[in-house]
Amino acid sequence: MQIGICLYGFGNVGREFVRVLVAKSGYLKSRHQIEVILQSIVTSKGGIVRPEGFGAGELLRLAAEGRLREHPEFCEHSPEQLERWVPRNAGGDMPRVIVDATWSDLATGEPGLSRLRRACELGCHIITLNKAPLVADFDGLVAAARENSVQLKFSGATAAGLPTIDTIRVSLAGAEVTSIEGIMNSTTNYILTAMSDEGLSYEDALNRTVAMGLAESETNRDVAGIDTACKVLILANAAMNAGKKLSDVKINGIADITRRDIARWAMEGRSVKLVGKAVRQNGDVVIEVGPAAIPHRDFFAQVREDAKAVKFTTDLFGELTMVGGSGGLTAAAGSALRDLVNLAGALRP
Structure with missing residues (x-):
């Protein structure tokens, strides 16, 4: 199964997720029959879209440097224009997943809450490490995912390395x-x-x-x-x-x-x-x-x-x-990977 990823957030957690994704790519294919194609990386200032996917070497270099804005393909557009950042047709029926590794306001859940609602409307599945949208409107976000028949995963928002939500x-x-x-x-x-x-x-x-x-x-x-x-x-x-x-x-x-x-x-x-x-x-x-x-x-x-x-x-x-x-960056990134594997399992017939 091929899965297309749009990564929101390229701070410490976002870059660690990229490193874990590259390190685990072979294991995901052999153990879970999952091929992950990272198609876009988005920050608060803009991002890069690569419908065919980034290569492993380029991803590791970007993660090490963290200077996405210096990339020649970087586009300065609003991160909230999801249609721009989520490739629609690459890979045919390939599931599209938004991985949210950003911060938002706890009182309003924004800007993450509106972004995730829009992701549901676009038919994108969601993996969020961002607690704020869930804190601000848990029931509403769950309902939006259900109404649009998409998966909503958030184990990284509830103690990361400790598998709380999966146990429940x-x-x-x-x-x-x-x-x-x-x-x-x-x-x-x-x-x-x-x-x-x-x-x-x-x-x-x-x-x-x-x-x-x-x-x-x-x-x-x-x-x-x-x-x-x-x-x-x-x-x-x-x-x-x-x-x-x-x-x-x-x-x-x-x-x-x-x-x-x-x-x-x-x-x-x-x-x-x-x-x-x-x-x-x-x-x-x-x-x-x-x-x-x-x-x-x-x-x-x-x-x-x-x-x-x-x-x-x-x-x-x-x-x-x-x-x-474990706490820390690797556990946070690992929780997103865990959600990705479980999401793929839920999508299989």
Whole structure:
């Protein structure tokens, strides 16, 4: 099966996706019978369209340099003119997939939300690592995909290396999820571990995560609990039909936690974690994020450094807990590749 890709976003994640795509091209053909043809790369300033596809060597060079605008074929057109960037006829009936590796406003979901809605109308399948459109209008985007008979994949928006949404949709199919609880952000978990194990201050631990590349230079979404809230919100809407918005989530971050707090909790036999929860209560779903002092004997207390964990409670299967899943660029890019493989499987007769 041939699949045409239009990649939106050529920052760190977008370039890593290109590298992973090239590295895995042989495996995709031999193991999954998938030939991926990257036909366009689009940034906020414009992009390049290559209906026949980019060669592997050129892709690796572009990913290494990151200077797309200097390419002789670069066109300065609005990235929101999808018809310009998505080749229609190359490959005959070849499925077309938009991979969104951009950032958007969490309140409005824009510009990503309108772009993905238009992609549905054009019959393009969607793989999004961009949380904002899902946070702003999850139900609307799911409905648009259904109405236009296209696939909508977003495992990279819900903890990337930890296969949360795939577990919900496949392994827990038929079960009612009554609660979701998770340590969903690698940056905050590393900070809290370093404060606990090494006695670092919050500021020193935060600076280390930035220096390591674990966190972006703009860390507010992580430490304020917003990133965790977005992930739990998307999972709750997907698994529990919560119908909630980000404004419905009670959010507290970790910036006010001190070494004295850490020491006090340790004396009490507890470790602090930033935990996101979604619980079905009296016909509603309550979602909240905040620091939790967890007894050392609890499984979540053993989730250390940049690891993540999630626990689903269901009516048929009881509790299911998963831990691990690498963070960082490769895991994010890998989640998009995973979605691509699963998307291809869904399209096969």
